[in-house]
Amino acid sequence: MLQFIARRLLAIVPVLAIVAVLVFLLLRLTPGDPAAILAGDAASSEQIEAIRRTLGLERPLPVQFGIWLGQMLQGDLGESYYYKVRVTELIAQRLEPTFSLAALTIVIAVLVSVPLGTLAAWRFGGWFDRLLMAFSVFGFSVPVFVLGYVLVWLVSLKLGWLPVQGYKRLGDGFWPYLEHLVLPAVTLSVIYIALLARVTRASVLEALGEDYIRTARAKGLGESRVLVFHALANAAVPIATVIGIGIALLVGGVVVTESVYAIPGLGRLTVDAVLARDFPTIQGLILFFSLVYVAVNLVVDLSYVFFDPRIRY
C-alpha cells in the first residue's frame, strides 16, 4: 500500500511538468495581450509597449518559461499581472468559498442520491424508479444558471428565506456561512443528484442480481440489511469514483454558479484571469486544479480498499 502511494505521489511530478509546459504554450498561442488590458481603454500604443516590457513579455518564450519554471521550483507561482498579488495568495483567498461550496454540494448530492438510487434499484421498473429516472433526465437537462435564477426568484425573492447572493466566511459565524451556501449548493447539487442516483441505481441493480444477495436473503436477512450491507456496499466502488470526479469538477468548474450567486471562488478567479490574460494566475490555477485532480483520484483509489477488501495495492 505504501509503495503504491509513493509511486502515485512520484507520478505527480511528470503530470505537473506536462501540464505546466502545455498551459504555458497554449496561453502564449491564444490571442490577447495582458499589457493592452492592463493599460485601459484610452492608453496609447507606447504605454502598452512599456507595460509589456515591465511584465517581461517581450522576452523570448524559452526565457519566459525558464523564469517561471525557476520560480515554480521554489514554490512560487509568480505575481498576478492584473492584481499585483502573489498567485498563491490569490488562490488561498478563494479556497474557502470553493471548497465549502463543493463540500456542501457533494454532501447534499450523496445524502439525496444514494438512498434514492438504492430504492429505485430495489423497486426496479416501478413508479418510484420511473419517477427518479424522469428527475434524472430533468437534472441533466436544466442549465445550472436557469435553475439558479428560478431558485433565487422562488426561495429568496418570493419566500424570503435565503439571501440572493454573496458569501460569508466561516469566521463570520456558522449560520451566515451556511445561509449563503445553501442555495448555490442546492442549485449545483441537482445535476450531481441526477448523475449519482443513476450510477447508484445501476450499480445496486447489478449487485442485486448476484449470488451473494440470494444467499443473504436465503439466510433470512431483512431486506434493508440486504440492501445496505450487501448490495450497496458491493456497489460502492463506481459510486465512490463518480463522487471523486464530482469533487474534482466542483473545485475547478463552478464558474456559472459562482457568477450567479456572486461567490468569490476559484471558478470566478479563473474566468477573470482568462479574460484579463493574467498568465501567471491562469498557470497557477491550472497547476493547482491538476494537483487536486491527482489527489482526489489517489484518495478515490485508496477508498476502493475500504469498500472492497479484495482489492490490494
Next chain:
Amino acid sequence: MTLKRSLAAIAVTAGLLGAFGVPAARAETVLTVVPHSNLAILDPIWTTAYMSRNHGYMIYDTLFGTDEASRIQPQMVEKWTVSKDKKVYDFKLRPGLGFHDGAPVTGEDVVASLARWGARDAMGGALMSFVDKMEATGADAFRISLKEPCGFVLEALGKPSSNVPFIMPKRIAETPPDKQITEYVGSGPYMLVKDEFKPGDKAVYVKNPKYRPRKEKTSGTAGGKNVYVDKVVWNLALRDPQAQVSALVNNEVDIIESLAFDHFETVSKEKGVTVYKPKIGLQYMCRFNHLHAPFDNAKVRRAVLAAFDQRPFLKAQVGVDGLYKPCASIFTCGTPYGVSTGSEIQSKSNMKKAQGLVKASGYDGTPVVLMKPTDLHAIGKLPDVAAQLMRQAGLKVDLQAMDWQTLVSRRAKKDAPKDGGWNMFCTAWVSPDIWNPVNNAALPARGAATPWFGWPEDARLEELRAAFMRETDDKKKIALAGEVQKRAFEVATHAPLGEYTQPAAARKSVSGFAAAAHGLANTYWGIGKK
C-alpha cells in the same frame, strides 16, 4: 430588587440619559454598491481604467473639479491668480488639507503628483509640453510657469475622467510613472481599508473623519464632498446583471452603478427602487484604421460617414426610448464645445452619396475587417449595424467575432489586416473623455505616431488642435473646436454613432444619489442611507 423596581430604575436611567443628551449607540451605516466592473489596479494614474479612476475619487482629492454644467471649479485650491501675460499660474491650497496618514498636503506633494500624472495622461502630457517649470512656493502654495500661454490649464487640472490628476503624498507620487504605486494614501473623503480589499470580491472604504469638505453644494466632481455614511463596500463579486437586480430588489445591495438596458423597465417598476438617468452620458464611435486599405483612402472613410445613421445603432444597442439621442458633435452634445459645425455628412444617412463615394474612391473590393466583441454587451451590437450599412454602401465586410480582450490587444497592432491587423472597431467613451479637442483621443492625427489606435495623419487637423491649445479666449476656443470638428469630419478620423445614458439604480432608502449620479465618474459623496 423586584421586577417593578427594576423597570422603574431602567426607565429613570433612560429618561436621564435622554434629558442630558447622551446619544444612543448608533449602528454603522454601510452603503453597499455594485460597481460597473471589477477593481484590480489601485493606481489611477498608471491605468486609464474607469474602475481605478472611481477608486481614485474615493481616496484622493483633486485641485479642481468639474461641475454638472461642465464648468471647472476649485476643489483643493482655495484661490489662484494668472499673470497678465498668462504664463504664470499661482495657486494656494485650502487650509487644513491633510493626508490619511496625518501629514499636511503641501505644494511639493502637488508638484510631484502633477509631474507623474503629466507623464501618463494624454491631456496632462499636452499641458506639460507648455510647462516651463512647476514649483512649490510655500507650504500650501505652488506655481506653474508656462513657456507660452495655454488655453486649457484649469481644464486639465480639473478634468473629471481618466487619468484624473489626483494628489498624492510626494513620496508616493515620486514612484516612476511606468510602475504602479504600492501605498494608497490620499487626502480624499474616504480611506481604503487595505486589509479588506480582496480583488474580485470586495473593496471597503471608510469615512475619512478629518476630511474638510468645501462649503459649496455638491455638483459633479466639484463642491462639498460630504460623507454621510460610515463605510462604502464595493461588491466586486456580483457581476451577473440578473443577480445584481435580484440583490437590489431583495435589499442586499443599495446601489447598482450600471443597470443593464434589458432591466431598465422592470427595475423602474420596482417599488423600493429608484432608477436614475445621469445628465452626462457616453458616445459610441467606430474607429477607422487609417494605415491600411480601404480606410487609408479618405473617400472610403467619408462614404462610411455618409452611410451611417446614428438611429439604427442607438436603437439596436440601447433600445430604450429616453436613454439615447443622436448627436451631431464629436465633443458630445450639451457640453461647451458640443457644436454641430461641419457635421452635415453624418447627420443623416445618405446611401446614394455613400455609394457614389465608394465608386469614386476606386475601391478594389478589399474586405473591411470589422472586429466585433461578443462578450461586451454594452457595444456588441454596433458592429452588426455598421457591417450592414457598409455592405449597402458597396463595401465588402469581414465581420470577425472575438472577445473584448482579444480586440483590445489586436487594435494595438499596426500590421495589415491580412497579417493580424484590423480595419475598424467600435467603442464607447464617457463624455468628459472626448469633450474637447485636447483630450478627445480620436483626434490626434500624427500618423503612426498618433497615441491612440487608428493612426490618422493630417497636418491641418494638428494645426487646428495646436491653435485650440494656445487659445485662452473662451469664445474663440469654441469657434476653434468647431473648426477642429469640421476638419475631423473632412478627413473622417472616426464615425460618431450617437449618445446614450447609462442608467443606475438605488434603493429608496438611499438619499442624495440623484446628485451623485452625474455621469462624469462614479462618486460616493453626498449620499446618505436611512
